[in-house]
Amino acid sequence: MSASANDTVAELKGRPFEFTAKIPLAEFDLGGVLYHGNYFRFYERAREEFLSQQHTSYADLITQGFHLAVTESSQKFSSPIYYGEEIKLELSSSEIKRTSVKLYYRLFRNSELIHQATTTHALVKSEAGKFKLARFPDTLKQAFINIVRD
Numbered sequence: 114m115s116a117s118a119n120d121t122v123a124e125l126k127g128r129p130f131e132f133t134a135k136i137p138l139a140e141f142d143l144g145g146v147l148y149h150g151n152y153f154r155f156y157e158r159a160r161e162e163f164l165s166q167q168h169t170s171y172a173d174l175i176t177q178g179f180h181l182a183v184t185e186s187s188q189k190f191s192s193p194i195y196y197g198e199e200i201k202l203e204l205s206s207s208e209i210k211r212t213s214v215k216l217y218y219r220l221f222r223n224s225e226l227i228h229q230a231t232t233t234h235a236l237v238k239s240e241a242g243k244f245k246l247a248r249f250p251d252t253l254k255q256a257f258i259n260i261v262r263d
Contacts (some may be wrong), residue, residue: 205262
């Protein structure tokens with residue numbers, strides 16, 4: 114069973130976070146297919162919603178000078194996403210280290226897996242106008258631990 118935005122932190126432990134949405138028209142190309150570069154916007158929306166549900170909003174991180182910088186990514190396209198479709202994204206984590214985390218995304222149309230991706234993020238903090246690696250605050254680290262993939 115997957116977690117949804119309505120589940121509590123305790124109920125999330127060890128299960129992926131689910132985010133379901135229709136993607137706005139502006140994200141699609143003239144053929145009505147989601148442009149490949151815009152998948153990253155969908156991942157970002159899911160991460161923001163996940164952190165919000167974990168009581169660790171991205172806005173709060175930014176206020177504290179933190180940012181989750183993407184250091185690596187990969188995508189596997191199995192089937193296009195068409196305008197008007199409702200897509201479910203499952204978000205899970207692994208390789209949680211002092212300053213980085215690997216995130217996994219699985220996109221579904223109904224129950225059909227149509228896309229998979231990974232992003233690796235380093236936590237950085239702005240100090241004197243420069244970004245430096247930073248250790249995860251306990252609350253942020255715990256949020257990612259809650260969705261560690263099996």
